[in-house]
Amino acid sequence: PPAGPAPGTAELPSVGSAGHFEGTCKPCAFVYTKGCENGLHCAFCHLCDAHEKKRRQKEKTMLRKLTGRPKQVGSPVVLAA
DSSP: OOSSOOTTBTTBSSGGGGGGGGTOOOBOSSTTTTOOSSGGGOSSBSSSOTTHHHHHHHHHHHHHHHHTOOOOOOOOOOOOO
């Protein structure tokens, strides 16, 4: 028997939804707008509500302002000589 819900079911609509109930998922930006083309194979959560991505972005921005930490842009680019 499987350890959790089967992929493609209401409990696990995408593979990225696996961490939803632990709070470790990342919301899919497309599932509620134009529709997610990746469906079951999407690495992002399809269980989060429509405004979760924006809420998390605001929370992250507020935390950054409170701690005085600059926005992390990404890895520095190293140019080969």
